[in-house]
Structures are given as C-alpha cells and as structure tokens.
Amino acid sequence: MTPTNRTKLSRLPKRGHHDTATIYPILDAGLVCHVSYQLDGQPFLIPTAYGRIDNTVYIHGSVGSHFFRQLAQGVPVCVAVTHVDGLVLARSAFSHSVNYRSVVLFGQTRLVDDPDEAWAALERITEHLMPGRWADTRPPSASEMKKTMVLAIEIEEASAKVRTGNVNDDPEDLDLPHWAGVVPVSLQYGQPIQDPIQSKDIAVPDYIASFKG
C-alpha cells in the first residue's frame, strides 16, 4: 500500500511498515480494535471485536446502538489495533519506551446488507476470537441476524509501527548504576471456566483447551 500524508511517519520512519505482510498479522493477533469517527468535529471512539477477510475489517453491533447507526451511514473511520510486547526500562527516563506492534488503518464504513457477506463476517469475527468456535455453536437465527448490524471497512490505507529489542540508552549513560532492560508483556489465557449450570459431562474441547491466542 502506498502511504499518503495520512500514514507517512514523520518520526522514526524505520519503525514504519506499509506492507500487508506486516500489517495483516498484527491485525489478526488482536482481540479488540478501536474505531474512531467524527461528528461535527467531535471525535468518538469505540472499542469493539472485529475480524478481517482479505483487505476488509468487519465489526458488528446491535441495530439499536446509537454509535453503530451513525457508522452505518458510511463515514470515514480510523481503526487501530495495538499490542504491547514489553516495557523498555532504560537508564535515562528519556530513553524509556515500550515494545509494541500497532496498525492504524483508514477506510470508510459500509453497511453490509448482503446476508451471505454478513454471515461470513460474523463467522470471521467469532473465529477471530476463538478459532474453531463457529462450528461448535448454535448459528445465528434469522431474528438474531436482523438484530445485528455488520459494517465493512475496506482498508484504503494502513501503516504498522513496530518496536522490538532492547534498551537504547545514549552512550554517555551506559555506566549509570540503574538496572536497564526489558520486561516482556504478553496476553495470557487462563484455565477455561465452564458455565456452572452446564453438565460437567461436556468436556472442554481441544481447540479451547489448547488455545494460546
């Protein structure tokens, strides 16, 4: 994707990437995205689940949602997915940083009215959260589909920013007595907790028990 002024990085351009080989895996590794839009100059933000199919990000909400009704009209949005991978503790306060992977993308919302596309999007959003889950659920009924609004955001432009590695103190700070290094940060998935009213005869399926994100 060719960067315009929306995504060109003015600072630390070596941290920037515009190729889908970098962007898509960062998108696919997230649990929630943040969607921003504006109304009369006032910016708004919605944290929400999502899923990607090819170059389109799908989100869904209730047809009764004030926010989703505004988005359904087809408006420019900016969407971000951010992972924190580490706290970078340098000898100097100034050189402190965070290891992270983030994608910021631009597009336009489109209300999905094709039932097949809406179905595929909901399947993807569910599979994005937990691969293998869609086939192991009661699929949406016609009335549930009517209550659900699906929005497509085709990625017009996107940039990824990635910081990895260790601290990067100035040479004159290297002999300071402050411990320096990185504290890794990651998402951890705990032991699944079964619905207490469900029979214990139903065991946790492998795709859930072995899920590592």
Added chain:
Amino acid sequence: MTPTNRTKLSRLPKRGHHDTATIYPILDAGLVCHVSYQLDGQPFLIPTAYGRIDNTVYIHGSVGSHFFRQLAQGVPVCVAVTHVDGLVLARSAFSHSVNYRSVVLFGQTRLVDDPDEAWAALERITEHLMPGRWADTRPPSASEMKKTMVLAIEIEEASAKVRTGNVNDDPEDLDLPHWAGVVPVSLQYGQPIQDPIQSKDIAVPDYIASFKG
C-alpha cells in the same frame, strides 16, 4: 460526572458507569491509550503511553511529531483505554461476548508549557508504566525536556463500560451440547531481560522483579 449525549449509553445501560471511582482505576490499569482527533473530517488515532494526575490525562511525544504538533493546537479529543478480561463462549454464536473494562473520555488537548507541570507529567507517565522507576533513572536533561512535548487532556466527560461474569445464553439454548464458559485473559509480565551490555553485578530491583501490573 454527568453524562451528556456523548457518553450516554443507548445499549446495555447497566454496563455503563460515570463515577470516577470506576473510571480512574480502569484508566490507571492500562499500558497504552488510544487518542483520536479529527482534521477536516478525517479521524486519526494514536496509540500512546500516558499517565493520569487527578482529573487530567497526560501524553507525551516528540516536538518533531506531525501528530503531536496537530494536537498541540488545542483540539477536541476522545481517549479510550480498554482491557480484555475474558472470552465469553456461549452456546449460541449470537450470545458470544468479551469480558472487558473500558473507559472512553472526552476533553481538549492543552500544550503544557509550565516546566513543573511537564516534569510532573513525565514522572507520572514513567511511574504509570513501572511504579518506582522514576527515582531509579537519570532524570531528563534540559535539552531532553526541550525535545519533549507534553499534552494535558482534562477529562470533561467520561464513561466506563464493564462486562464481567459468565455466559448468558437464552433459556432455550441451555441444553445444547456446545461447551460454554469463559476463557480468562490477562496481561502477563515475564522475566526481566537485562541489557546484555550491562554488568551482571547490577541486580534486578525488587520493584521490577515483583511487578505484576
């Protein structure tokens, strides 16, 4: 804080909170926030570190940053902090959800030009990332302070949304054979990795070794 149309929840109002006793701890538990602003109708998003002092959120960036220079002019922003606490796997696809805590707040950016306020903000941002760290670093020099832009966002209005607990399937789905429950999600802090060029005589301080987020 009294909700206006910006933060009143049209859906699931029982998940909404407007009291600082709910809002501040959710803000304080985050590693990065997402800041959104708009320019000529185009929304933009910046994931960034932050810190809160009383009712003000502080962010910082390089004076060379295109984004921060735009924000420095004093513009309306929307800021979100989101924690995912669990994947809620219901028997029906429709009832799938996510356990989460999120805050969405509104305010106006203000360039901090008072050196004492800027210093206090940078201390808070560092302490937010790793409590105890500020006193164990080489503090910013005058020239580093000049390279750093600090922005204050006083919280004019904010809402928190929280979902906790187990699955909430429809009564008619309860006997379906699909495993149902919650997979807990949390941030995990790994073993600190020392800068390889630093002497091993400098041990990991307790405040880092015992940090749990």
